Amino acid sequence: MTSGDAPDRTARAAPRLAPLVAPGRELSTAELERYARHLSLPGVGPAGQRRLAAARVLVVGAGGLGSPALLYLAAAGVGTIGVVDDDAVDLSNLQRQVVHGGADVGRRKVDSARDAIADVNPHVHVVRHALRLDAGNALDVLRGYDVVLDGADNFATRYLVSDAAEILGLPVVWGSIYRFQGQVSVFWGRPWFADADGGAADASATDDADDPGAAPRGVTYRDVFPVPPPPGAAPDCATGGVLGAMCGTVGSVMATEAVKLVTGAGTTLFGRLAVYDALDLTWRQLAVRPDPARDPVTELLAGDDAYAAFCGLDPAAAQGAGEHAGDPATSGAPDGSGEVGAREAAGLLAEGGATSAAPYLLDVREDWEAQVRPVPGAALVPSGTFLGGAPGAPDDAARAALTGLPVDRPVLVVCAAGMRSARVADVARAAGVDARSVVGGVPALLAELETAPPAAR
Structure with missing residues (x-):
């Protein structure tokens, strides 16, 4: 940022900019009445209102x-x-x-x-x-x-x-x-x-x-x-x-x-x-x-x-208004890269069923979020529990939460949109846990579970 860390109270404000738009057609009687409070404003007036209309x-x-x-x-x-x-x-x-x-x-x-x-x-x-x-x-x-x-x-x-x-x-x-x-x-x-x-x-x-x-x-x-x-x-x-x-x-x-x-x-x-x-x-x-x-x-x-990509995002996993690139159901790699697509996650849950080999499903949202939209079969531990302490040096609560994760089967981490789950998965992998973040979060996973075999639900 070129502005520095504090307000520059000595810098002069930019000079006035020229109007962007030339005045358009004359206003109708109905428009004159509608915009009357603008028409009496210095700097706007009838000409300014015609600029707005154009x-x-x-x-x-x-x-x-x-x-x-x-x-x-x-x-x-x-x-x-x-x-x-x-x-x-x-x-x-x-x-x-x-x-x-x-x-x-x-x-x-x-x-x-x-x-x-x-x-x-x-x-x-x-x-x-x-x-x-x-x-x-x-x-x-x-x-x-x-x-x-x-x-x-x-x-x-x-x-x-x-x-x-x-x-x-x-x-x-x-x-x-x-x-x-x-x-x-x-x-x-x-x-x-x-x-x-x-x-x-x-x-x-x-x-x-x-x-x-x-x-x-x-x-x-x-x-x-x-x-x-x-x-x-x-x-x-x-x-x-x-x-x-x-x-x-x-x-x-x-x-x-x-x-x-x-x-x-x-x-x-x-x-x-x-x-x-x-x-x-x-x-x-x-x-x-x-x-x-x-x-x-x-x-x-x-x-x-x-x-x-310029912002360091996986294009297939980019989320947010205007950034729905790719399909979260199939995005993510099931190869230990740290992410797994929602469809792949649902498939892993279906294959494991209720056996000891089934992936451990970890929901890191807050309690109120899980109450609004629960994930069946998921263990609920808010992300802040895992992220306490300094990087590489978790506090006592974080260590206890990490110790409670299984190390003999994969851990699928899910949150609302995939950001918190990615951070928790990173911390868990650093502790020796095979953890993967579910791309697309809870909405994508639930959509896949609805069409998955009963064993995955």
């Missing part, structure tokens, strides 16, 4: 961040909104994904989002992209939009969106949430700064390498986060949890930044990264600048699964 905004992910952003973009009068998501609505989504309702469980998120947007504002045209973004389709999906909101929940998609937007010259409003904290910024490889007359000026004219307080230009996600964290170092929301209401806070800021980009109102977060802490209700701002040693991105990484 704007095309793409939202990546109709989840925790995308949900409030979609609703407020629609209410603001953005003319065309694209929604990228290949997932379906799950009951657990409703705690934070406010664009979906109880009746939408099981529906495609892009369909649910479209209907919610239509209820908010029938003047908005919704383009549904029910797909997983990858290197083969990202440029085609992003091309033609004016601004991208990145609400993805995984690093592979974030780097992919950043690279595609840099190639196409598009600004990205990026947001991230975890537990009680959120981050939001505006990234743009080739920004349009406003000149004295309100038009667009060449970004290079504002860059001054000799002035540490000069406004940044060309700041992208890769400048701030040049390398992804190691796999498992940053748990997803399913593993670590997230405060639902905080998604509304961060997602609304993302929508606000998009409106400012389209209309040219105010000063955006370009060149700044805002960090929100919901527990003590504080905002911090970090100044971020381009990395002078970084070469501009001119092409995407080769291969549809290249970004998952």
Whole structure:
């Protein structure tokens, strides 16, 4: 991260950016009434509202961040909104994904989002992209939009969106949430700064390498986060949890930044990264600048699964909205590599039956998770029990838990999505246990067990 560890309170904010979109058609009488509170705003007004009506905004992910952003973009009068998501609505989504309702469980998120947007504002045209973004389709999906909101929940998609937007010259409003904290910024490889007359000026004219307080230009996600964290170092929301209401806070800021980009109102977060802490209700701002040693991105990484590999993930096991690569039933190798596919795991359980040779099934979720969705025949020991102490030096509770695992038969470790089980399996193998993490977690394993022979159930 090029911004340092503390807020830079002396750095100047970036100059105003030129409006992204030219004013469109004149507003109808009904629209003038609908957007009356915008029309009286300095910096927006009738011209700004016409810019919004002509704007095309793409939202990546109709989840925790995308949900409030979609609703407020629609209410603001953005003319065309694209929604990228290949997932379906799950009951657990409703705690934070406010664009979906109880009746939408099981529906495609892009369909649910479209209907919610239509209820908010029938003047908005919704383009549904029910797909997983990858290197083969990202440029085609992003091309033609004016601004991208990145609400993805995984690093592979974030780097992919950043690279595609840099190639196409598009600004990205990026947001991230975890537990009680959120981050939001505006990234743009080739920004349009406003000149004295309100038009667009060449970004290079504002860059001054000799002035540490000069406004940044060309700041992208890769400048701030040049390398992804190691796999498992940053748990997803399913593993670590997230405060639902905080998604509304961060997602609304993302929508606000998009409106400012389209209309040219105010000063955006370009060149700044805002960090929100919901527990003590504080905002911090970090100044971020381009990395002078970084070469501009001119092409995407080769291969549809290249970004998952770049993030150190097994492409076949990549999980999360927009990253459903491969089939978790068949992913994973049963050769001691540390992972086993759900179908293979179900087969091993079926072959062993109730004999002493049957694999030992270990569920490392929390008690409440197992109560919601139990795994028949599994021993329940939460992952934290195994992970106590320093690496290679487990504490007493961890040693006791590891000692309780069998060493004369394989141990199949399962959790909600495969992250905690992978860590526990690593620790168990270091202790001499033949442990393998079930790819795809409990949902994938239960789906296979439902079709497996009775002995495996």
